[in-house]
Amino acid sequence: MIAERFSPSDIESLVRIAATLADSPAAAGLSQPYRELSSRARTELVAQATGDPSPAVSALLGPRPGEQIWQLRIWNRHADETAPYSTEGVAIAELADHVRGSWDNLSSQEGIPEQPPADNVKAIELYYGRGRGDRPDEGYDLYAEDLTRPQRSRLVPLDFDFPGAAEADALNRAAVFHPADEYGPACVEVAGVVVFTYLDPVDGAVRVSVHLDSADPEHVVRPDDTVPLRIVVEDTVVLDDSTARAPHPTVLEELLAGGDNGQKTAIRSAAVSAGLMWACPLCQWINPRAATCCEGPSGCRNSKPSAWSPQGAAAIAGPVLALERTR
Numbered sequence: 001m002i003a004e005r006f007s008p009s010d011i012e013s014l015v016r017i018a019a020t021l022a023d024s025p026a027a028a029g030l031s032q033p034y035r036e037l038s039s040r041a042r043t044e045l046v047a048q049a050t051g052d053p054s055p056a057v058s059a060l061l062g063p064r065p066g067e068q069i070w071q072l073r074i075w076n077r078h079a080d081e082t083a084p085y086s087t088e089g090v091a092i093a094e095l096a097d098h099v100r101g102s103w104d105n106l107s108s109q110e111g112i113p114e115q116p117p118a119d120n121v122k123a124i125e126l127y128y129g130r131g132r133g134d135r136p137d138e139g140y141d142l143y144a145e146d147l148t149r150p151q152r153s154r155l156v157p158l159d160f161d162f163p164g165a166a167e168a169d170a171l172n173r174a175a176v177f178h179p180a181d182e183y184g185p186a187c188v189e190v191a192g193v194v195v196f197t198y199l200d201p202v203d204g205a206v207r208v209s210v211h212l213d214s215a216d217p218e219h220v221v222r223p224d225d226t227v228p229l230r231i232v233v234e235d236t237v238v239l240d241d242s243t244a245r246a247p248h249p250t251v252l253e254e255l256l257a258g259g260d261n262g263q264k265t266a267i268r269s270a271a272v273s274a275g276l277m278w279a280c281p282l283c284q285w286i287n288p289r290a291a292t293c294c295e296g297p298s299g300c301r302n303s304k305p306s307a308w309s310p311q312g313a314a315a316i317a318g319p320v321l322a323l324e325r326t327r
Helices: 008-021 025-029 032-050 088-101 120-128 165-173 251-258 261-273 310-326
Strands: 068-075 080-085 139-146 176-178 187-190 193-200 205-211 230-233 236-240 277-279 286-288
Touching: 008 032, 032 080, 068 088, 080 088, 088 120, 088 139, 251 261, 261 277, 261 286
Parallel strands: none
Antiparallel strands: 068 080, 068 139, 176 187, 187 193, 193 205, 230 236, 277 286
């Protein structure tokens, strides 16, 4: 990020300059996101001058791993501006607003309605043309850009000692909630550990992301630069890297890991009959009971049968396991 090249005092000066622009006629030439940023800077300076509490409810923690922004560049004979947007839809809406504000440029052309269409995409296509060739003196570019979080160096104590009960309670009470904004989903921060929980439409699942690169080195970072972490889902420990011993693998996992091909077939057959595993009706992959869809290597992803039962699963898996024995 460009901000990394400036000192804190330089950034403070830039914020004050932005605040000055908020009430200046020059603000009219800024894009909407930049005008909002300038207004936020002015509000913060006024609050500081009057001694009032800051109205800010969130802060930029840095680019969120795995996230994207959409860069929209709009250019014509008078200006060439690029601004970031959280989603493609928001960027298209902004572009459509620009088009509607410039609709008078098309007043002399045949086949163009007097008023722009309500549909954003249609309005953009009518204005620029399907190949963007109808307006040689102006145009736009819209593209996605991945955000990455720079790796930071940090000092960690060599005599690491996890916080005791009183100190841990104080750190827990100091947790900060960051609402969702244009930079990413909502998150909770405890001792520098940031946890995002949000609906992921791409994977069709509730996603929980834990980010440790900003963890507080004075409290939760071990000498090897790792953070003791234990993740629990519905009272089940799914990951344990804490000072306590990690949970033992299940007996089924140990049997499958130590058996040969023939033994694994027999183990899977017994597991399916006992309701501990189920067979995919499409690709015949044997899945653990907890899996809600097929986890086979072919990327099947077929949903677990809604009427699944150990008896029915055994009936489906029987021919498959028999085939495995002949291989």
